[in-house]
Amino acid sequence: MSNRREGRELALQALYSKDLVQDANFALKRIIESFAEGEEPTLEVNSKAYAFASELVNGVIAHLSEIDARISEKSKHWSMSRMARVDLNILRLAVFELLFRTDIPKNVTMNEAIEVAKKFGSEDSASFVNGILDEIASSVTDKE
Numbered sequence: 001m002s003n004r005r006e007g008r009e010l011a012l013q014a015l016y017s018k019d020l021v022q023d024a025n026f027a028l029k030r031i032i033e034s035f036a037e038g039e040e041p042t043l044e045v046n047s048k049a050y051a052f053a054s055e056l057v058n059g060v061i062a063h064l065s066e067i068d069a070r071i072s073e074k075s076k077h078w079s080m081s082r083m084a085r086v087d088l089n090i091l092r093l094a095v096f097e098l099l100f101r102t103d104i105p106k107n108v109t110m111n112e113a114i115e116v117a118k119k120f121g122s123e124d125s126a127s128f129v130n131g132i133l134d135e136i137a138s139s140v141t142d143k144e
Contacts, residue, residue, distance in 0.1 A: 007052030008093060008116055014057050015089040060096045067095045074135035086121050090129050098133075098140050106137050 071091050094113035097104050110133050117125040
């Protein structure tokens with residue numbers, strides 16, 4: 001598994017956990033570390049995956065209102081409160097990448113989000129995530 005895929009998965013798990021706990025003082029760094037340690041407790045945490053996960057989590061939190069507004073605007077017939085938390089957080093991560101990470105091509109962001117949705121979401125998660133991301137990606141200018 002690539003460092004970035006591992007980082008995305010760690011970031012998803014951290015954001016999902018934060019949604020469940022709803023504690024403003026909750027340490028996201030500790031969440032990421034605990035998930036990383038839980039995968040292979042005998043190995044060191046992959047520092048590149050951890051660093052990427054931290055960038056994603058911090059970026060999503062810093063831009064959450066803008067990210068959620070984009071998701072809400074493009075999710076026809078779905079209020080955000082009705083979305084599965086896993087799907088919503090996959091969307092948040094992908095929208096953050098689409099809007100604020102010029103180093104990641106749109107098609108890579110889309111493909112990665114769909115793969116993570118297949119792994120962590122329900123049977124319908126990948127198509128749900130793909131549909132909303134298609135709408136959002138079409139309104140984002142191409143990255144250089």
